[in-house]
Amino acid sequence: MENRVKIDIKNLNLYYKDFQALRDINLSIQANKITALIGPSGCGKSTFLRTLNRMNDLVEGVRVEGQVLLDGQDIYARDVDVVHLRKRVGMVFQRPNPFPMSIYDNVAYGPRVHGIKNRRLLDEIVERSLRQAALWEEVRDRLFKSALGLSGGQQQRLCIARLLAVEPEVLLMDEPSSALDPISTLKIEELIQELKKDYTIVIVTHNMQQAARVSDIAAYFLNGEVVEWGATEEIFTRPRDRRTEDYITGRFG
Numbered sequence: 001m002e003n004r005v006k007i008d009i010k011n012l013n014l015y016y017k018d019f020q021a022l023r024d025i026n027l028s029i030q031a032n033k034i035t036a037l038i039g040p041s042g043c044g045k046s047t048f049l050r051t052l053n054r055m056n057d058l059v060e061g062v063r064v065e066g067q068v069l070l071d072g073q074d075i076y077a078r079d080v081d082v083v084h085l086r087k088r089v090g091m092v093f094q095r096p097n098p099f100p101m102s103i104y105d106n107v108a109y110g111p112r113v114h115g116i117k118n119r120r121l122l123d124e125i126v127e128r129s130l131r132q133a134a135l136w137e138e139v140r141d142r143l144f145k146s147a148l149g150l151s152g153g154q155q156q157r158l159c160i161a162r163l164l165a166v167e168p169e170v171l172l173m174d175e176p177s178s179a180l181d182p183i184s185t186l187k188i189e190e191l192i193q194e195l196k197k198d199y200t201i202v203i204v205t206h207n208m209q210q211a212a213r214v215s216d217i218a219a220y221f222l223n224g225e226v227v228e229w230g231a232t233e234e235i236f237t238r239p240r241d242r243r244t245e246d247y248i249t250g251r252f253g
């Protein structure tokens with residue numbers, strides 16, 4: 001597997017008005033790897049995740065300094081088309097948020113917004129995306145029924161299918177299984193593993209076992225800083241910093 005940097009974060013600082021939520025972050029997100037962001041509540045994991053596709057732009061009073069280079073291009077540069085950026089770097093949230101429409105229309109939504117009208121092509125995209133999200137077999141007979149009738153775990157996989165339909169390059173996942181039961185969680189974890197063949201994935205998780213199970217690289221956040229990051233196995237077995245050790249062994253957080 002290639003070992004290529006997909007997103008390079010350099011000297012990143014973020015302020016919510018006069019509160020500094022991220023401090024001088026330097027981190028490389030590698031292509032086709034799963035990077036887990038771990039750390040206690042309020043340490044800045046979600047804020048950091050949202051800097052990667054400029055979701056924080058939607059929050060009033062936010063100021064970002066530093067660089068986020070996606071394939072070498074700064075996503076905070078003046079001429080960046082944010083809609084296009086968010087197509088390349090898509091996001092899945094903590095609670096599944098399907099649109100109140102059919103399963104088919106949920107998945108076809110993004111492609112339609114991007115101008116695809118051909119029914120055969122949309123059918124193909126819907127099937128491919130649902131297969132990739134490991135949901136096709138469960139919903140193929142009810143594509144035109146409401147997405148809200150699906151279970152929580154199915155809804156989350158539908159949200160992943162909806163994202164895949166617009167062919168992103170990077171998937172950002174903010175605690176994607178925290179609202180799900182253990183079986184659905186396992187399915188999502190298997191799916192994430194499967195998806196890294198084709199996508200670069202960054203996941204926020206509170207669940208240390210999940211981070212250890214699914215990620216290749218882990219970054220430990222504390223008070224808006226990255227204390228250390230590296231191969232997950234190293235972080236979990238031989239952390240360099242005492243603060244990381246305290247956290248992963250459960251003495252803190």
Ligand SMILES: Nc1ncnc2c1ncn2[C@@H]1O[C@H](COP(=O)(O)OP(=O)(O)OP(=O)(O)O)[C@@H](O)[C@H]1O
Nearest residue numbers: 016019021039040041042043044045046047048059
């Ligand atoms: N919109 C906002 N306005 C002001 N402060 C914010 C905003 N969003 C987050 N913060 C603050 O920034 C800090 C980091 O929050 P963030 O949600 O990124 O942490 P987190 O590590 O993801 O926490 P959790 O694990 O609890 O979700 C916290 O102190 C939080 O209160």
